[in-house]
Amino acid sequence: MRRYAVVGGGISGLVAAFRLRRMLGPAAEIVLLECGSRLGGCLRTVELAGPVDVGAEAFVGRRPEVPELLAELGLAEQLVHPSGLRPSIWADGVLHPLPAGTLMGLPAGPDAVAGLVDAGTLARIAAEPARPLRWVVGGDTDLASLVADRFGAQVVARSVDPLLGGVYAGRSATIGVRAALPALAARLDAGAASLSAAVAAALPPPSDRPVFGGVRDGYGVLLDALRRAAAATECRAPFVGLSRDGAGWQVDPVGRVDGVLLAVPAPAAADLLRGVAPVAAAAAAAIPSASSAVVALAVPADSPLPPNSGILIGTGEPVGAKAFTFSSRKWPHLRGRQLAGRSVALLRASFGRYGDDAVLARSNPELVATAVADLATVTGVTVTPLAVHVQRWPAALPQYRPGHAGLVAAIESSVAELAGLEVAGAYLGGVGVPACVAAGSAAAHRLMAR
Template sequence: MTTSYCVVGGGISGLAAAHRLRVTLGDAVDITVFDPADRLGGVLRTETLGGIGVDVGAEAFVARRPEVPALLAELGLADRQRTPTGVRPLLYSRRRLCPLPPNTINGIPSSPESMAGLVDAPTLARIAAEPTRRLEFEPGSDPVLGTLVADRFGAQVVDRSVDPLVGGVYAGSAATVGLRSAVPGLAAMLDEGAPSLTEAVRRALPTGTTAPVFGAITGGYQVLVDALVRSSGLRWVPSAVTQIDPAGDGWQLRDSAGGHHHADRMVLAVPAPVLARLATGFAPRAAAAASRIGNASSVVVAMAVPAGTAFPDNSGVLVATGERLHAKAITLTSRKWGDRGHDGRVEFLRLSFGRFGDTRGSASEAELLDWSAQDLQTVFGIEVDPVEVHIQRWPAAMPQYRSGHADLVAGLRAELPSTVAVAGNYLDGIGVPACIAAADRAVAALISATPTP
């Protein structure tokens, strides 16, 4: 007898879940994916710019995690994985460009030398003295990252070093993200009894590897999306699910086009606010937990500009807190990955706007273009005349990993019926590898579960 699986959400989490269901269960299942967007893939979105595919959502993955390389190999796409050129990013702080501090974990220093030239002399002295100060840390606790770092090293370290990296990943700030979500390796060292934050950073620094931190896919993430759709043999319903009700041992789903669908089991791979709405009727405590997860909106302004534009030979720029810029980060895509378009006549860059609590994600296209021109002039001292531009909005796409997030998520999962599982970037990590891992976990939970009466 064929079992029906409905996957609500067609981003990387939903598509990875559909793929894993098909690989694990074969033809014994029907797989239906619901997503109202104009295409599948969610924030994995590739657009044609300068004659080639350019990613305008997620742009890279952490290559030192195994999930993406393993999935590419499984799909016969191992040769599509690419590595960056090796050029380094810069920081924009105090109206000037400076190198990204060395020997740090998410911008948290392992010595005063890490911050030399970035912070003032009293802050350097505070960093040097930190190992001599008593550290009171309760193993298993999850303090706010910014509070911990400011207490041990000073506010300048947070504003000029930690915030730029956290903002680039979470569209938030160190003032809101929890230690365990932002730097789990550092939390582990503190749990094990590191006597100071300095020593915890030193122990957590990666050793013995020269492998690139990040990877990407030749042809863009659309290559991965297309392969997952093929491998899963899914049926796509281009509508939103508006209501879910119990129906015997399974579920009845209603979509925005008026359709009704039966599911024996479900993967809900939707953003936390959507889960909060859909689950209210059948899992109210899970819905309440999901409603506590905040989200930030962001915008990517991708540009093709004439080749040879006088950018530095760096991968991009992260922006410190308090600077008079509109963008939170600038990626010099062609310098980072080597891409050129229109037979080498154009190169690419992208500016990212929007943090939790600000309204820049809702700015007009004219404002975004004006801000982009201003920021490029301010940071690089050049006027850029784009050949092509693509503006991509990502409303409420960046979940905020506040202190205690892991416990919140564990409670959410525990309140779901056994025939329902969740996947998404608000659970165990915001990046593509974490989304794939969460999808695999969801599928494993559904397959092993015995339906509850």
């Protein structure tokens, strides 16, 4: 009987186990190792007047991976889309509409950020195409340096950083152009005459498809379906050892297997690879992570919140939260929730960016109080929570710093030399759920092909 080990029970690992089961059939044994108390990694659904996601809540709707996976698992009816309301940005003490037609907050011209930045910044953006652009083909830099030089610091703080804070729990000063915005880097490599021209060329074409999607009853239903379909032997114990054993591998604590797929965060991958792939281990160890926290609140349904899907917070503003999501306005399926016979609205406050681990030092009551106070600051509305859930995500989001693509290449090329060993995870090809689904599937297929 063939035997394989998947280490890590997040979405990448669960998808990998599911794919292995589909390829190997019912006779093979697939062992799923998870050292935590639950499966799902950074995806979690809890009860708060019904199921609510307190990790990732959406995925990029223009990517096919999640809708196709839902359909494959018989969950096509779970696919939902947002209401169409847009978020605002709170900057300089004022709420502004989220700029349209930008690339992760980078404008192709001044009109995109008119009203969000001052007149001097608009003039700088308008004049940018006439300034010589210095870009090293194949090189990399952090987004803040590039954008501040070409467009000004206000574009960084008020447009780019608020969006990056949600995707990476980071700031543009620590996020590399090549890894975070590969389409932009490709246009710059191809000789774009200006940053404005590169952004315009990298913008996705207009589409009628929804930008985002979600799972009606929460990601928990997807995780449960993957778990059932994978039919893996679950081992809830620390994974403490990996070594070659002839044509196979020894995995402590589960014994000999024909192949191993590591779907764990970068620091754990570094520890596990150190004895068998030292180059890959060193590269993985060089990828840092950011911690974050989500405060989910059920408040009276008549709370007079702004008519938006949420609020993103600019850098340097005097609040602790980095964003608010008005979940019941963003997602139609969350409207009309009841708690003890009372109609409620759901919202989320998000905390934490790279380098700011102090957020995890606050107690749950402190985080809830900060969320309520910050919401009052940015909206003028004081809410009374009827129920709360505080979710902490320590070291959960890998940081795609300048040079990240080189680290990934080193990991993948080193592991490729070892038959029967593969890696997957958010630190490799993207932090979003579709990227993790793709990574888990690709790793499982590579493992079988080799």
